[in-house]
Amino acid sequence: MPLPSEPLRKLGFLTIGLFDEADPGRGHESTLEIIELGERLGFDSAWVRHRHLQYGISSPVAVLAAATQRTRRIELGTAVIPLGWENPLRLAEDLATVDILSGGRLNPGVSVGPPMHYDRVKNALYPDTADSEDFSYERVRRLLDLVRGKPATDFSGVEGFEVFSDRVQPHSEGLAARMWYGGASLRSARWAGENGMAFLMSSVVKAEESEDFAEIQLSHIRTFRAHHPDGDRARISQGLVVIPTDSASPEQRAKYLAFAEKRTPRTATPQGPARMMFAPDLVGTSAEIAERLHADVAFREIDEVAFALPFTFEHEDYVQILTDIATHLGPALGWTGGSGE
Known part of the structure; x- marks a missing residue:
């Protein structure tokens, strides 16, 4: 079995935070x-995802503000906030506020580009400036x-009683x-490196120089590091969907396999005019998943991951998956973390 150059140093997970329209609080x-x-x-x-006009977290910064008051150690991230929906100044205020509340644990991930379905939402989002x-x-x-x-601004100081x-x-x-x-292309990898940011890789990438998913991610890793001031020490995190089944019930295993099988066809070739490539979902025992990851040329060059939880599972499924990742898969990948209590 090929071995990674270094053991896994940081283990994270990503959730979309789906909810029922009739009971969003739950x-x-x-x-x-x-x-x-x-x-x-x-x-x-x-990490939490970002969804607008859907039944997933629309305000990850607000959700993470709540999480800061219910946790004390774990880092909290957004993967990712699409800046087309945001005013950078207001967002900067929100991010700084939540970072203060967390004691310096916030890891904001962002991306650019027009908002999804922009032609249908622009009049509500930017009624006066949509075209500019x-x-x-x-x-x-x-x-x-x-x-x-x-x-x-060029103004500071005291005005009346206001500072x-x-x-x-x-x-x-x-x-x-x-x-x-959060980038999916060589251009984004280079830009993130040149501008001193950390780089989030997701389970979706552009098929530019290859149609092999791992090879594409590897090219992004090397491009990012080549242009980052910190070189090989620059932070980069790999995102894949992994579903360990070590403690899963027979019913859960069947559901997980059916979920992955339904999504597998889209991983075979680039999809759509943008030629997007999707990573296969990794389902199996932690030992089986670890073997596949150790053979992944991109995984072998990183020491930080944010494994994505599947979108549509139940709460108890996420409990089982996270528990298996922490107690079985993480250690199989060389991770030496443990209970935060």
């Missing part, structure tokens, strides 16, 4: 309970500057070093 509470469980199991990080909004990397650069403490700052408040020292870019 779904949000489930997400918070899953994050609390992750801390008890010793996970290094918990900039959805390029410049939007990320604006956010980074504000998080790093660069001036947002004004020329930069975003609160300012959270250290937050800028924990800003991530």
Whole structure:
């Protein structure tokens, strides 16, 4: 079996936080309970996805603000906030506030590009500026500057009884070093490196130079590191869907296998005009999944992961999957974390 160059150093997980339209509170509470469980199991990080006008977390920063008050150690991340829906100055204020509340545990992941279905939502989102909004990397650069403490205005000082700052408040020292870019292309990998961000790789990538998923991720890793000031020490996290079955019931195993089988056809060839490649879901015992990961050329060059939980499973399924990842799969990958209690 091929071995990774280094054992797994940081183990994280990602959840979409689905909810029932008729009872959204229950779904949000489930997400918070899953994050609390992750801390008890010793996970290094918990990440939440971002969904607008859907039945998943639409405000990950607000959800993570709640999570800061129910955890004390685990890092909390967004994977990712699409900046096309955000005002960078307001988002910088929210991120800094939550980072302060967490004691410096926030890891904001962002991406750029027009909002999904922009033609249908632009009149509600940007009724006066829809045709002039900039959805390029410049939007990320604006956010980074504000998080790093660069001036947002040329005014500061006292006006009456009010005291004004020329930069975003609160300012959270250290937050800028924990800003991530979620990218699926060589261009994004290079941009993230050149701009000193950490890099989040997901289970979806663009088939540019290859049609082999692992080879594509490997090219992103090497491109990112080649352009980052920290080189091989720059933070990069691999995202894949893994579903260990060590403690699963027969019914759960059957459900998991059916889920993966239904999604497998899309992993065979690039999909759509953008030629997107999807990673196969990894279902099996932790030993079987570890063997497949050790043979993955991209995994062998990273020491940090954020394994994605499947979208549509039940709360008890996530408990079983996370428990098996922490107690079986993580150690099989060389992870030496443990209970956070």
